[in-house]
């Protein structure tokens with residue numbers, strides 16, 4: 001990890017000298033590694049760093065106060081753009097299996113929410129929503145920190161605190177736009193209430209990173225649950241999708257990405273009514289068409305290795321078909337990693353919150369998620385390409401990346417490394433400084 005500012009066209013305009021704290025924070029963004037989770041705002045304080053929508057449409061940190069090197073050091077320690085670790089050793093127990101691709105697991109099942117409304121509304125089979133409701137109603141936690149559709153940017157998600165079933169249902173479904181669930185996690189911890197966190201694997205990695213510096217995380221965050229995540233949609237690609245649908249982005253009042261069946265329709269709301277598309281119209285017919293932020297292309301952990309459990313889709317080959325998905329009620333694959341996750345799953349089944357259809361295997365997971373397998377194997381070579389180009393390379397641990405790369409033919413490793421170098425050279429891994437942001441700050 002270098003903290004070195006990127007070589008881009010704006011560098012020549014900057015004063016020569018050692019990188020300033022602002023240079024170092026912005027290097028994470030400029031080198032395409034910011035996930036937009038928001039934790040840097042929580043670490044630095046909103047009077048110093050604000051995460052909000054910037055000129056390129058992403059949510060990015062903008063320095064608004066005096067930022068010092070020690071604060072940036074702390075940000076590099078917790079940012080999931082610069083550090084991603086697998087499950088802490090203390091949570092890996094004797095009976096935990098370690099799969100080379102799927103990591104630590106105690107049980108893998110196919111399951112869905114027992115409540116038909118939750119299953120229908122859920123992104124896949126409503127497992128995460130059912131578990132969130134169960135956690136609250138069984139008194140295991142006082143609140144759930146997760147995400148809901150943004151109240152200010154209709155295509156985004158925003159951090160959401162749930163205390164009741166109705167609150168949880170307001171956050172049901174995957175948000176494929178920028179979503180920063182950790183912007184004020186320090187304030188949530190300050191409440192002193194036991195809670196569960198649901199966020200993307202990178203969000204979970206950030207919270208685990210914070211836990212190494214803030215003991216309140218281990219004291220209060222009783223469960224970390226995650227969707228398996230292939231990456232989110234860049235804002236420009238969402239705008240292009242809306243254009244293909246004949247919708248002016250400025251007129252969108254709501255965007256439900258999926259749910260109400262599996263995957264269910266992608267529903268765009270405007271003041272004049274609504275229009276629907278298929279999931280495949282949004283993402284493309286297969287993986288080769290997926291548009292992703294750079295950070296997601298080099299993600300070392302889309303499978304939520306640091307979570308208590310990870311919930312996924314179960315489409316063989318990784319994508320639904322138009323025919324078969326028309327009346328699919330939704331079935332999650334759930335990778336349970338910890339004792340707490342296992343106790344939760346089994347209690348939720350026993351108490352009628354979840355239906356477990358049957359146990360499943362890592363091989364089935366690979367069939368449902370071939371893109372996750374490919375990325376997991378390619379990441380170490382992609383990191384070498386980043387290193388070749390003098391880029392920040394995230395610190396990783398307990399993710400088996402070198403072992404997975406070694407399982408690929410040497411030519412494929414070299415191809416991945418070179419492909420990364422080429423893309424960096426083409427500017428595909430570079431973002432502008434977030435200083436180029438529009439001036440208004442969300443929520444003000």
Ligand SMILES: Cc1cc2nc3c(=O)[nH]c(=O)nc-3n(C[C@H](O)[C@H](O)[C@H](O)COP(=O)(O)OP(=O)(O)OC[C@H]3O[C@@H](n4cnc5c(N)ncnc54)[C@H](O)[C@@H]3O)c2cc1C
Pocket residue numbers: 121122123124125126127128129130132146147148157171172173174175176177178179181198199200203227228229230231232233311312313314332369
């Ligand atoms: C960006 C993204 C990429 C994904 N890629 C894959 C993939 O490659 N393979 C796969 O199998 N599944 C993927 N999924 C997961 C899939 O869409 C389902 O979310 C998952 O199967 C859980 O289904 P569910 O019915 O249990 O979720 P639900 O019961 O609908 O619950 C979803 C929960 O996740 C929270 N949430 C939704 N979006 C976000 C977000 N952006 N940030 C933080 N929290 C959020 C919600 O608040 C809610 O609590 C992805 C999800 C997202 C958000």
